[in-house]
Amino acid sequence: MSSSPSDRSDGRGPRLSRRTALTLGAVAGLSAITATGAVLWPRSPSEIVCADQRTGEEWGRWAASPGSEISLTWIHSIELTPWTDVFVLEESEGFTLARTEFESYGAGMPAGEANASVQDGKVVITDIGRHLETVNWIHSHTQQFTLTLDGKIVARPDDLPHHRPLELRSA
The missing domain is CATH 1.20.5 (Single alpha-helices involved in coiled-coils or other helix-helix interfaces)
Known part of the structure; x- marks a missing residue:
């Protein structure tokens, strides 16, 4: 062999x-x-997801990229005027609370913020820079919660379930 x-x-x-x-x-x-x-x-997030905080059931998924602005607007329960929080999608995971806007000042409003001004009749607080892994809220049709991505409405009040704990996360 x-x-x-x-x-x-x-x-x-x-x-x-x-x-x-x-x-x-x-x-x-x-x-x-x-x-x-x-x-x-880690890869940059390419989507944001709206899901139930308890069950994980998804209610919406939208294409997004780092730097995208996400706004959550609702009617304040005491002042009965619109309130908007603006978040920026971060490069890795999560969001930065960049700005908040509201029309009247009263219960539950932030106090002593350094970068507060009045613009077009609204109190605007900028450069907040608070990191959040998720954006959480109890959704309410009555309070008219609306979700906007880069200036486009992606979820109107009735598009999401009433009285449910929701979260927005990057994916």
Whole structure:
């Protein structure tokens, strides 16, 4: 019986050529780098999701990218005037509360904010910079909660379930 130079005499099967071994090593190394990169540099969110806080049931999913502005507007329960919180989708996960706007000042309103001004008859507080992993609220048709993404309404009050704890998260 003849043997080729790549056969092993110890019964462990054929020996790999140097080129094949280097190729397999390079592929394994690139796979490890790619896997490490996915952990160290998570992908940017490409969607936002509106879901029930308790059950996880999804009520909406919209394409978004880092820097997208998401506004949640409702009628304040005591002042009975519109209130809007503006969030910016972050590069990795979550949101930054960037701005809040309201028409009248009373119970539940922020106090002592440094960047407050009056614009077009509204009190506007900017540069808040508060990080939130999710945006949470109890949805109410009565309070007319409306969700806007980059200036376009994506969920009107009746599009989401009444009196349910909802959350907005990046995906």
